[in-house]
Amino acid sequence: MGAxxxxxxxALATMSVFIxxxxxxxxxxxxxxxxxxFLLAASRIPRTVAVIxxxxxxxxAGLxxxxxxxxxxxEPGTTGVSEFATFGMLVTMIFWPGMAVVGKMGVAALFGLIGTWVFLQVVKAVPVRQLVLVPLVGIMLGGVVGSVTTxxxxxxxxxxxxxxxxxGSFATVMQGRYEFVWIAGAMVVVAWFAADRFSVIGMGEEFATNLGLDYRRVVAIGMVVIAVITAAVLVTAGMIPFLGLVVLNIVSLVIGDNVRRSIPWVAGLGAVFVLACDxxxxxxxFPYEIPLSVIVGVVGAALFLWLLLRRRSRAR
Incomplete structure (x- = not known):
């Protein structure tokens, strides 16, 4: 499967370069x-690298x-994190319209971090007995923030x-306009080093604490990784919904939920999925482009509904 x-x-990266x-x-x-x-070096290669x-x-981030x-x-698109980051972008447009892109990314990351914290607090405060209701809470939270932003x-x-x-679109990505997404790539490396800790906290706070793990510290690291990735992607290509949901559930069906084992699979399949959709x-x-978020959103929403129905049929 990895091969x-x-x-x-x-194959898809080669196709992307020449389309x-x-x-x-x-x-x-x-x-x-x-x-x-010139076009290969300034546009096609940077775009393909950014998509990957x-x-x-x-x-x-979804994992x-x-x-x-x-x-x-x-995943960030079903928890309101992306909407909070977008709200951060609007704040920079209102109060600091001339801010450099790196500053906008920093503000978006800060708001994404706040959004992650708010979602975690809402999930703790609201007694949700069914797993399928958790993302619905996040979608409603994102809808409220998105409405205020609009x-x-x-x-x-x-x-x-x-x-x-x-x-979400990569139509304007070229040399000099995609480099911030390398920061998101660096966060993947951070996730790799902390993979075992993320696996442990996935078993619950009490279990992680009994094993001597600093639960709050690991959660904080995870929140920062999610926020920075969301912000870097937002300033580079915009919002791309449901990506983590699609990729992670496919990987989970194949190899299970071990984080360290899943990371290369999730990263590889995520890159393949976005390349194919792009x-x-x-x-x-052709020669016009449909926004990438439309393609990913259609596929992701269809899979999301299938997963909900599949979960409901199993519950019966």
């Missing part, structure tokens, strides 16, 4: 076409979120500016 993911990743309106074919590169070479990093990092909440139906943006005539951050978004209405 298959590797082959798919290599586009301008001629960047292998023949043009062999002939020494300067324009093709976003898919891998969002999958890992950590599931360990924190102990629920396989949650209202403020409408009142301040910032809807169009906010739209470029809230709609290619579909670019070729369905």
């Amino acid at each position: 298959l993911i590797g082959v798919l990743l290599a 586009g309106v301008s001629d960047v074919s292998p023949f043009a590169l062999v002939e020494g076409d300067a324009t093709a070479t 990093l976003v898919g891998a990092s969002l999958g890992i 950590i979120m599931q360990m924190l909440v102990r629920n396989r139906f949650v 209202f403020l943006a409408y009142r301040l005539d910032l809807l169009q500016s906010l739209g470029q951050w809230s709609q 290619i579909v978004a670019r070729v369905v209405r």
